[in-house]
Amino acid sequence: MTDANTNFLDSDTVPLSLHGPAPDRVVVGYGFWLFLLSDILIFASLFAAYAVLSGETAGGPNGAMLFDKKHVFVETACLLTSSFTCGLGALAVRQFRITGVYVWMIVTLFLGLTFLTLEITEFDSMIVAGNGPSRSAFLSAFFALVGTHGIHVAAGLFWLIIMVLQIMTLGLTPMVRRRLFCLGLFWHALDIVWVGVITIVYLGAH
């Protein structure tokens, strides 16, 4: 590639429409971004349901009685750090540092599994105590919202394991790198949803 070409394409005097077809990663990124936004609309509906129903406890326990902030803090720390390590993994992919890719992906996997284990423990203790999703409208909305997020995290971890296997078998081909890029977007988007969950469900409990 020559510098003249780079300057031509990067120059502001040439309109974007004359740059020719967008590279695959831009197109793939845009498509996946649209998927993520539609996924966030699912969460918006569940958040709306929770906001409307959070006071309808039907004589059962409310959020302030059920939620343990320390527990939630550890969960948040795991997910936030996993988002960071996922980003470091993306950097390693970009620089073709294969050991770095494996290390950061496995750290991300470990943190994600810890998060999921903590969440399942929390759900289990609530259900055992008789506060399952059928107890009240508030708890139905709670399990629907937080459970959907948990399912997304589980799907993300499953995808992460598949990507590790694909790197082992296929190497960092352009296709695998685009998939890793999408996985990174998915993981960061889940962290954004979790910020909404802790603020509205756990910290906003009264």
Add this chain to the structure above:
Amino acid sequence: MDNHSEAQGLPPGTNEESGASLRSYLIGFGIAIVLTLASFWVSSTNTIYAPGVPILLGVLAIAQMGIHLVFFLHISSAPDQTNNFLALAFGVFITALIVFGSMIIMADLNHQMMPMDKLMDMQR
């Protein structure tokens, strides 16, 4: 890097993930930690005037989401990001419409509805 992008048939001059660097991830992670700690502190302290707590939590959450978008998802107003940015704006608009619309409508219905005990009396 150059021979890789040519092997993919990408147009020359197409840099990967402009804006993603160790620096941006470190800054994003640092600010996110501070905002998370602030949220947990705000929710458990008595220092802050109680009716202001939900507003403060909301502000911290929106800031946190913005930090994630900019430093982790690398959304920017760069020319090749215009489509992503517009899609995000539309997503935020619809999300706000669903959440706040539901809350306003349900609160209004709640307000207009006859109290449950009177409704029970009428049905007798």
